[in-house]
Amino acid sequence: MLESAPAVFPFSAIVGQEEMKLALIAAAVDPTIGGVLVFGDRGTGKSTALRGLAALLPAMRVVVGCRYHCDPDKEAALCSECRERSAAGLLKSRSAPVPVVDMPLGVTEDRVVGALDLERALAHGERAFEPGLLARANRGFLYIDEVNLLEDHLVDLLIDVAASGENLVERDGLSIRHPSRFVLVGSGNPEEGELRPQLLDRFGLSVEVKTPTELDQRVEVIKRRDDFERDKVAFIARWKRHDDNLRRRILAGRKRLSSIETPESVLETAARLCMLLGTDGLRAELTLIRAARSVASYEQAAQVEVSHLRRVAASSLRHRLRRDPLDESGSTARVERAVSEIFGT
């Protein structure tokens, strides 16, 4: 843990919520999966899980003074200011924690994408750029609590930027382009407004979290939370070994991702599952394959197996079914029926 970082509840100490944990890990191994939607009641630890995951990832090397925290080792992805620093031999680096940026409700587009720095414009007559949340989120996570309450055009914009990895700002006489690669994580309460199906489909994975209903699990959740609140340092130290192990597996998973094989039979099974469920377009199949590959890679499997598909089927597909996309129990049950039909029980 970096000294300046606030104490964060360790990811590996989270009780249960296996589907959510697996989805977040899959997105951390392969960010091209395209973000995670987490549906569930308040107080089920949605944001805790994300913060815990970000905190266990290794600190990033960033360019000193760069507002987008460019990676000094990735020449091609440097912002224009860092390219100038590099050309002048002034590229210095420091380490920084992986950012988790919160998207506040009622946020303006200016604050998200960045805008003209009015103070500098008025004081010095300079046309300078004041970076927004998309700059801060670069190389990290962007978290939207209550994504269904955010304006559709903003959600659309965030998904576009997350997919392209670049924020292009053309307004107020500014023309700025800066790197903005992040994993979008949205939480939603299905009872508080719906997300348009077109937007739902653009998220990679969706998971459902519930307050645990089993007594043992509930007691364990409270016990760990209480232990953490009473002595954060000691609690984090106790779970460090588990978090370290998780970090090693995520990093190894990232490394193996480009070399792991996806057999034809797995591709066929994915296609059959999507046909049976009647999902539109190819996004569902692509996500299903990517998520299965990410999990296989994380678990150091020799190749992607049908069993990996099976484990990510619900999270890859439930938000893409045509009817009642937010009826989680309904769509989850439909995916499960199709899964047992294709894979057998």
Ligand SMILES: [Zn+2]
């Ligand atoms: Zn830079």
